[in-house]
Amino acid sequence: MRAKFFRLDQFENNWGEFDGNVEKWQGFHDRFKSAVHDNELITPAFKIMHLLKSLKGKAKADLGEWPQTEAGYYELWERMQELYAQKYYTARKLLNRFLALPVLERASHNALQKMSNVTHEVIRQLRTLNYPVQYYDLFFVAGIHTRLDSDSSKAWELERTSDTPTIIQMLSFLDRQARAAPSSSSYEQKKQNDNRKRGYFETKPETSSDAKRSKPNGANENKTDRTCKVYKGAHAVHKCETFKKLSLTERRKSAKENELCFNCLNPSHTRKDCKLSGCRRCENKKHWINSVQVRNNSKKKSNQPKAEGQSS
Template sequence: MDNVEQLLTVLQDIRQHITRIYENFKKTSKSRLTEGYVETKMSILQEYWVAFTNNHNSLIRIVTKEQRKSLEYFKNEVFVDCEENYIQGKAAMKDFLQPAHPQSSSIPAIGSPLSMKQQVKLPNIEVPTFAGNYEDWPTFQDLFISLIHKNDGISKVQKLQYLKLSVSGEAENLLKHIQVTEDNYDQAWEVLRQRYNNKRLIVTSILRKLFNQKKLQSPSVSHIKALLDTTNQCLHSLNNLNINTDQWDPLIVYIITNKLDLESQKGWEEYVSKEVSGDLPTFSILKKFLEIKFRTLELLQSSTKEKNTVHTFHTTTNFKACVLCKEHHALCHCKSFGKMNLQKRREYINQNNICYNCLIPGHPVKYCRSSSTCRICHKRHHTLLHHSPTASTQGNLLQEYQTQHCNTATGPTYKDLS
């Protein structure tokens, strides 16, 4: 790791020199910009750039792909940024050294709006990753050719660096021993093409992916979507390889319906008997059925979640901890509350902002939504708070209630007194 740190330090130092040469050149007064001065500056700039690329190549050789993902040097694309400064600096100097000609007035001066526009840094290029799967090669190849391979604004050294950073697995091992130099890019690209640009192997891989999809054990939104999406992807990939799948409908329908679970197969038979009378169902009809199926399941799942949420809410509301003893029951079922005399029960209700009617804290009796009333006088208070002139104020209301309303020896339970 020490060697890596040393190389990064050297690269940072050289990069600062390259940037400073270009910045100072733009600020140099016209009186000092002689031919000899500019040529000397350009020579020094070239030497720094050679040193930078050599150290960069040394760094590439000793760091692993995992290290590249964590090092700021690679994440911030320092090589690309430094190369841009080198190109702009050398271009500006070469433009200055060009002999005067009739159209020289049209060449933008250093620091002009057009020159400043050329200094704008382009956004980072997002390169796809290829892991060595044959069915992924056509997509990777097309994207890489479009973004990198045919991009004239990128040097071959950069292209090779992008290529090595865009592969993993078997494909990465193929390029592992190819050094990042200007001359090695074409060789590296050809190595990948010779290995993976094999139509027969690509088609075989796509068909294997199409036919070997797992059978569904039960109707599932994610599994039905995956079955449909994978089938569409494989058919599109085959069509992109100039393999006509227009007449494959009976085969595709047979394969995909046999991958469905029993319930979905029954639903398909009912659906197709209504949609098709005597003719063979097409893949488009099967796609429509599968889309209806997973959308229905999504709606049912949403409905179930809402019901579960409501149920959980009511359960939580109905079984809050008792405000008196903190156990898992309502206040009206609390033995400690039931053992109090009437006066103490009423005092406790008043002191703790508890409803007289439902014995639930948080609202007064006038806002109570409970339809229950006192079982003795049928007024808007709880039976445990009923005052009877014939009962002793210190007596137990449970005994009074039992004497007046029950013929059994055991009397009512606490939950009978709501």
């Protein structure tokens, strides 16, 4: 009786794709081997077609083109094992995932469940790589214990009945603690409610005086601006020694470029809308920028004529 062979379009891909990530190689290898490589009803010519069609991304780019023959298939399969069957590298990446688990400040459902899930996955994949994980219990148990918050750590110590606890016992404990712990959002809501009961507020409700201070172009806004918008110093512009040394023309140009009020030298409004009083020497005219140099040089005698509009 003649054997029946599968064509490419008659065979559904149930082994997935491979993108060159060595951590995913073992799983892809096992699925493809079971579904295609060991299937005697599929000829090598079709096996290589299935394999090439399963490659994507970096794996597809790295492996390039191969002859779709029996020899080509076995050479490609061998080459992929040489490139991606890196047990030590994969195991190191897996252990780094476990070691990257954070130390918990408080117990929450999400954090405890993630710790359990990551540990489960790392152990499962190490077992797939044929590492003797049955001897690694102390490493994983101690690693998890050092990452528990103080309450969960105490609970584990009360539950532990042996000096040689197994990872199965620890993971079972984590799952129970996760079910009993509040979610992160519930914890934050509880914290806010507790603060309200104690009379604490993370943000104070805005009062009428606060609203007045926060109005744009308000006088109080001008007083609270303590950063030099021109030279980025930790002082107001009108106290900036470098700005004071500029000529009147340079000060005006700098104020215009930085969108500063010519009266108070603060941003976000114009001289016309400024709430601060103007020059006391020129009938309250709002040209305080003109007097910056006057203040700076008030002790110096100068015979130079004053610029137009400069206060006397």
